[in-house]
Amino acid sequence: MRSHDEGGVPKESFGLLKEELRKQIPRIGLLILVAVLGTGVGLIQPLLFKSLIDTAIPDSDLGLIGLLLVGMVIVPVLGAGLNSVNHYLRAFVGEAVAQRLRRELFNHLLSVRLAELEKFRTGELINRLTRSCGMIGEVYVADHLLPVLLNTILLVGTLTAMIALSWRLALLALLAFPFSFLLTRKTRGHAESLYDEFSTTLEAGRSYLHEVWPGLRTVRAFNAEGHERKRWQSWIERHWHIKARVTTFHELIRTLLPEFINYAAAGLAFGYGAFEIIQGRLTVGSLVAFVAYLPRSYAVLQALLGTQVNLQEARVNAKRVDALLGLERIPSGHKNLSAPSSKGAALAFQNVSFDYGRGDFGVQELTFCVEPGEFIAVVGPSGGGKSTIIDLIMGFYAPRSGTITFDGIDQRNLSLASLRSQIGFVPQDTFLWNDTVSANILYPGRSDDGGRIRQAAGAAQIDEFILGLPDGYETLVGERGMTLSGGERQRFAIARALLRQPRLLLLDEATAALDALTEQKVRAAIDVARQGRTAIVVAHRLVTILQADRILVIDEGRLVEMGTRQSLLASRGLFFDLYQAQSFDLP
Ligand SMILES: Nc1ncnc2c1ncn2[C@@H]1O[C@H](COP(=O)(O)OP(=O)(O)O)[C@@H](O)[C@H]1O
Ligand SMILES: [Mg+2]
Structure with a gap:
């Protein structure tokens, strides 16, 4: 709570984030437990298929088939339930971080030197208190930082299962990993400048809106509706343009290209798998199970690499919040003025x-x-x-x-x-x-x-x-x-x-x-x-x-x-x- 001291220097947003995460350790522990259970349950499903194809069907074992079918219904439902708990816990922790930032930032701004605060536009303050804090807590922590932890667990589990099924196939499939990694690294700088521009545009829009409504009488009195329409239109275009670039970046660099890399590697693995079956080194059921694991491992990999980029986005927002958290306060002394005894103050x-x-x-x-x-x-x-x-x-x-x-x-x-x-x-x-x-x-x-x-x-x-x-x-x-x-x-x-x-x-x-x-x-x-x-x-x-x-x-x-x-x-x-x-x- 040092950041509440009058005149004290508040922490930076990432410092506050860490502090809040430490407070949330019990919940994060529970989250990990749920993730481990979820991973385990998720790994069972493809093995049921393998049993069905490799054992139950060739043996015409109706009892086993019935059992496997029951498993195929229960296991995904259980997985979905664990997934919901997982989402809930993540959202909770992310929200706790966002609210912590909002609380500290608001408290700080209430006592910042006016001369410093006046350098910022109201729209900027509003945007940082709402969206920037939200991007750090609700998006970065809940959707990326915590999932890194969980995805690592999931990736280890899935890779172990894949290697157990066939290490040669697993090696081929892993070919996609270094390519995807390089792609993410190369685009990091671009991502940062994109997110920065996007945030600047949002703040400009809020600041404008904050001015135009209180000024509406003046706008009308000077027949300036057309002028303001143009200003708003130019903001819309600016927003449209940057939003399009962000979306293109997301779709192309973060989604399409990696998928291409993944599926090329998957195709290779699949073809080689067929060859292995002909050679008698792999069962059909194993290949089916392997192919079921493959998209999971890629999804997890993608999420892990995506975290790098999302860290950029969180940093861009943290910089904005820190610019405000770093504003100086008027130092307040500790002496109290005495009780009003005289008829007025000197x-x-x-x-x-x-x-x-x-x-x-x-x-x-x-x-x-x-x-x-x-x-x-x-x-x-x-x-x-x-x-x-x-x-x-x-x-x-x-x-x-x-x-x-x-x-x-x-x-x-x-x-x-x-x-x-x-x-x-x-x-x-x-x-x-x-x-x-x-x-x-x-x-x-x-x-x-x-x-x-x-x-x-x-x-x-x-x-x-x-x-x-x-x-x-x-x-x-x-x-x-x-x-x-x-x-x-x-x-x-x-x-x-x-x-x-x-x-x-x-x-x-x-x-x-x-x-x-x-x-x-x-x-x-x-x-x-x-x-x-x-x-x-x-x-x-x-x-x-x-x-x-x-x-x-x-x-x-x-x-x-x-x-x-x-x-x-x-x-x-x-x-x-x-x-x-x-x-x-x-x-
Ligand atoms: N928040 C501010 N930021 C920068 N300059 C200011 C600010 N407030 C007042 N000034 C400037 O300080 C001078 C004195 O202003 P002020 O004390 O408001 O005058 P008065 O109240 O006598 O009309 C003026 O030149 C004014 O432009
Ligand atoms: Mg005055």
């Missing part, structure tokens, strides 16, 4: 710099303190770095240099969970689940002990609105809260933040997209919400923050002004300009 930035690594400025050399219970406003031109400050406080990103402290404790030493449990965060874009109003406000909890939800909704000025909904607090809000307006979503987010009674309230542009009347409601919500706690409010509309104790003015990632409204207006700097520009809004 916060300080000291020479904090951060950038997104795109030649942007992010934030630079920020230094400021926030006293407990203070109401701080952060204003400035769009793109100046205001949201970045909020994200740094939340610990979504780690500063490149400088320190952020909470109640005097360095953020790096704090447990992120403890830190976040004391922050009420209202992001710039409210995220709502496709669930009920109450589930969204209580998130991630479910139970509302003591009517906290009504209290929080009341403070967020949204209680009345919710009661007016068809099912009140049990109304479904639709995917991402599509059935609500921007202002309603904002107030839901405020209620959600207040429910945890945070010591520090962070609001990022909670009123930017709202009309004046709705803005007033949200402002009233903020005024109630910030009572008794520290509040940092990023605001585009200055009217939202007129009550602030202090205002930070951020431009191009720098703190350019800081002070009360009066002092900032008096100094006639950037704040004065912003204020002038919005003066029609202000009292």
